[in-house]
Amino acid sequence: MSETRILIVDDHPLFRRGVRQLVEMDPGMTIAGEASNGVESVEAAGQLDLDLILMDLNMANVDGLEALRQMRSNGVDTRIVMLTVSDADDDVVAALRAGADGYLLKDMEPEDLLARIKEAAEGKLVISPQLAAILAGIVSGGRAAPADALSSLTSRELDILRALARGMSNKMIARRLDITEGTVKVHVKNLLKKLGLRSRVEAAVWAVNHEVS
Amino acid sequence: MSETRILIVDDHPLFRRGVRQLVEMDPGMTIAGEASNGVESVEAAGQLDLDLILMDLNMANVDGLEALRQMRSNGVDTRIVMLTVSDADDDVVAALRAGADGYLLKDMEPEDLLARIKEAAEGKLVISPQLAAILAGIVSGGRAAPADALSSLTSRELDILRALARGMSNKMIARRLDITEGTVKVHVKNLLKKLGLRSRVEAAVWAVNHEVS
DNA sequence: GCGTGGCTACCCCCTAAGAGGTAGCCAGAT
DNA sequence: ATCTGGCTACCTCTTAGGGGGTAGCCACGC
Numbered sequence: 001m002s003e004t005r006i007l008i009v010d011d012h013p014l015f016r017r018g019v020r021q022l023v024e025m026d027p028g029m030t031i032a033g034e035a036s037n038g039v040e041s042v043e044a045a046g047q048l049d050l051d052l053i054l055m056d057l058n059m060a061n062v063d064g065l066e067a068l069r070q071m072r073s074n075g076v077d078t079r080i081v082m083l084t085v086s087d088a089d090d091d092v093v094a095a096l097r098a099g100a101d102g103y104l105l106k107d108m109e110p111e112d113l114l115a116r117i118k119e120a121a122e123g124k125l126v127i128s129p130q131l132a133a134i135l136a137g138i139v140s141g142g143r144a145a146p147a148d149a150l151s152s153l154t155s156r157e158l159d160i161l162r163a164l165a166r167g168m169s170n171k172m173i174a175r176r177l178d179i180t181e182g183t184v185k186v187h188v189k190n191l192l193k194k195l196g197l198r199s200r201v202e203a204a205v206w207a208v209n210h211e212v213s
Numbered sequence: 214m215s216e217t218r219i220l221i222v223d224d225h226p227l228f229r230r231g232v233r234q235l236v237e238m239d240p241g242m243t244i245a246g247e248a249s250n251g252v253e254s255v256e257a258a259g260q261l262d263l264d265l266i267l268m269d270l271n272m273a274n275v276d277g278l279e280a281l282r283q284m285r286s287n288g289v290d291t292r293i294v295m296l297t298v299s300d301a302d303d304d305v306v307a308a309l310r311a312g313a314d315g316y317l318l319k320d321m322e323p324e325d326l327l328a329r330i331k332e333a334a335e336g337k338l339v340i341s342p343q344l345a346a347i348l349a350g351i352v353s354g355g356r357a358a359p360a361d362a363l364s365s366l367t368s369r370e371l372d373i374l375r376a377l378a379r380g381m382s383n384k385m386i387a388r389r390l391d392i393t394e395g396t397v398k399v400h401v402k403n404l405l406k407k408l409g410l411r412s413r414v415e416a417a418v419w420a421v422n423h424e425v426s
Numbered sequence: 427g428c429g430t431g432g433c434t435a436c437c438c439c440c441t442a443a444g445a446g447g448t449a450g451c452c453a454g455a456t
Numbered sequence: 457a458t459c460t461g462g463c464t465a466c467c468t469c470t471t472a473g474g475g476g477g478t479a480g481c482c483a484c485g486c
Contacts, residue, residue, distance in 0.1 A: 072388065154462060167415030169442070181442095183464050189444065199472090200443075201417050202380030208421045367432060382472070394472095396434050402474060412442090413473075427486100434481080442473065448466080455460080 004121045005032035005049060009041040009064065010056040010083070015106075019054065019083075022110050023117060038067030045071050050078045052121045057084035057095070068100055081120045092131055102126035150210065157191040158212070160184060164200055165207035217334045218245035218262060222254040222277065223269040223296070228319075232267065232296075235323050236330065251280030258284050263291045265334045268313075270297040270304055278308060285312040294333045305344055315339035363423065370404040371425070373397060377413055378420035 006029060008016045013036070020031045033048050035041035037059045045053060053071075057064040068080055081102035082095045092103050102120045104113060105128040116126040153161065163173040170188065174181040188200060197203050207213075219242060221229045226249070233244045246261050248254035250272045258266060266284075270277040281293055294315035295308045305316050315333045317326060318341040329339040366374065376386040383401065387394040401413060410416050420426075 156463065164414065165418060167410070167412060167418045169412065169414075171442085179463085180465060182466060185444070186464080189446090192444080197380070198444095199380060199382065201377065201382075201414050204414050205378060205380045205417050205421055208418055369433065384472085392433085393435060395436060398472095398474070399434080402476095405474080411474095429486085430484080432482085432484105435479085437477075437479105439476085440474090443471080445470085446468080449464095450466105451464080452462090453460100456458085 003027075004029040004051045004118075006030065006117075006121075007033045007035065007041065007044055007048060007050050007053045009035045009038075009044075009053060009059070009067065011036050011059040012056075015056075022114055026114060026118065029118070029121065038063055038070075041067045042070050045076050045078060052117070053078055053080045054083045054117070055080055055100075057082060057086050065095060068095065079120055079123070081117070081126060087128075087131060103131060104128050105131070150212065152194050153191055157187050157194070160187040161191055161203060161207050161212055164188070164204045165212055167204065216240075217242040217264045217331075219243065219330075219334075220246045220248065220254065220257055220261060220263050220266045222248045222251070222257075222266060222272070222280065224249050224272040225269075228269075235327055239327060239331065242331070242334065251276055251283075254280045255283050258289050258291060265330070266291055266293045267296045267330070268293055270295060270299050270308070278304070281308065281313055292333055292336070294330070294339060300341075300344060316344060317341050318344070363425065365407050366404055370400050370407070373400040374404055374416060374420050374425055377401070377417045378425055380417065 006023060008019050008023075008031060010016050010019070016034050016036075020034075023029050023031055032050055033044050035044045041053070041055065041064075044050075055064045055068060059067075064082060064084065068082070071078075071080065079101045081104060082100050083104050083106060085106045086092075087105055095103055102116070102125055104116055104126060108116070108128060116128075120126045150158075159177060160173060163176065168176070170181050170184045174184045177184070188203075192198065192200075192203060195203060195206060197206060219236060221232050221236075221244060223229050223232070229247050229249075233247075236242050236244055245263055246257050248257050254266070254268065254277075257263075268277045268281060272280075277295060277297065281295070284291075284293065292314040293312070294317060295304075295313050296317050296319060297304070298319045299305075300318055308316055315329070315338055317329055317339060321329070321341060329341075333339045363371075372390060373386060376389065381389070383394050383397045387397045390397070401416070405411065405413075405416060408416060408419060410419060
């Protein structure tokens with residue numbers, strides 16, 4: 001089998017150069033292309049014959065997560081590993097859920113990083129060890145949101161959450177609580193953020209599972 | 214207090230006449246208007262000064278349920294009682310959820326019907342006794358959908374329901390099951406109908422409560 | 427052979443939902 | 457007296473969701 005062909009996606013030229021140098025230290029891998037934003041990366045993924053994509057998260061003009069999603073919905077089944085500075089729960093979870101095959105932090109030791117990249121190319125799911133705690137929390141909780149997240153909610157947000165757990169729409173909640181639908185939206189938005197969830201459906205399921213009633 | 218002013222909504226002139234005659238046997242009540250379809254009824258509800266609306270379900274040009282919803286979202290707080298032939302679970306549940314103050318079947322004895330209409334005008338929630346079993350089922354289940362509703366789902370619909378119970382979006386489900394988002398929508402639509410639910414949130418909550426996993 | 431149910435996919439159309447932002451009001455803390 | 461957090465309300469913008477319909481394909485039963 002020939003060399004492993006890799007695409008680097010990062011908005012920082014110097015960083016790309018660093019990665020290129022690191023990767024090409026290994027005779028089995030080569031950088032087949034570079035992209036400096038999400039749009040370019042999606043195009044490149046469609047044109048180049050790739051084995052692995054190293055994708056940054058924070059980029060102007062379509063960020064890494066969105067680029068990942070677009071590629072997956074375009075049917076791209078190349079292995080895609082996020083390579084970013086962000087160790088935020090949300091980012092990790094979102095990337096993995098969107099179909100990333102790995103999530104590596106940029107502050108890893110170069111040798112370590114290289115080893116992980118090789119593993120990723122071989123089909124392994126690679127994750128920076130620092131992220132273990134986050135993942136454990138997600139797995140054990142069944143879902144995001146630390147156990148004490150409930151107590152961070154205001155009483156009004158709890159009202160809304162309880163209504164969500166009963167399947168009510170924003171409009172119904174508004175009528176029941178005698179506030180405007182817009183205000184309900186604000187509360188839903190805020191409680192989703194506090195709980196680290198992404199939709200009212202997740203919130204409703206979470207509430208039922210945590211016996212919020 | 215003056216007479217109770219009533220609006221009859223039904224697409225059948227003869228039926229309206231019958232109701233009018235029945236209602237006006239009572240000196241305390243008068244028919245303030247008639248409408249033969251949903252559109253007319255919504256207009257009438259906005260113009261006339263009404264105490265009670267008797268609404269049929271099956272009508273062309275906006276059915277009774279939809280008319281009810283429109284009135285409620287227009288801020289109409291007149292008492293609205295459905296008067297229909299349908300004893301289908303779905304219809305009863307949908308009407309009550311949409312804000313109906315009663316649900317009467319057309320095959321009631323006239324005297325009985327008149328008595329119920331008077332009660333409704335007085336603010337009571339009136340329901341034909343034949344519907345008791347349906348309502349009991351709904352209450353005990355905590356939510357609509359008879360106990361055997363689950364078995365009416367196809368295996369694919371069960372797949373989708375399980376995914377819903379995990380809070381997934383249509384797009385995520387599509388990716389996971391390797392079908393298009395449109396197809397997922399079709400399955401969601403169908404399972405909602407089978408379960409008598411109105412949104413994916415209700416479906417998710419229902420699934421969690423019924424331990425669909 | 428034919429019909430039926432299940433799965434898939436697409437169409438149009440409209441509403442619901444959610445992300446951003448600004449802002450007024452109030453109560454409790456400093 | 458000022459600040460902060462909570463609740464309310466509004467704005468815009470974009471995507472997600474759901475109702476309606478048609479239709480092809482396949483496996484099953486009759």
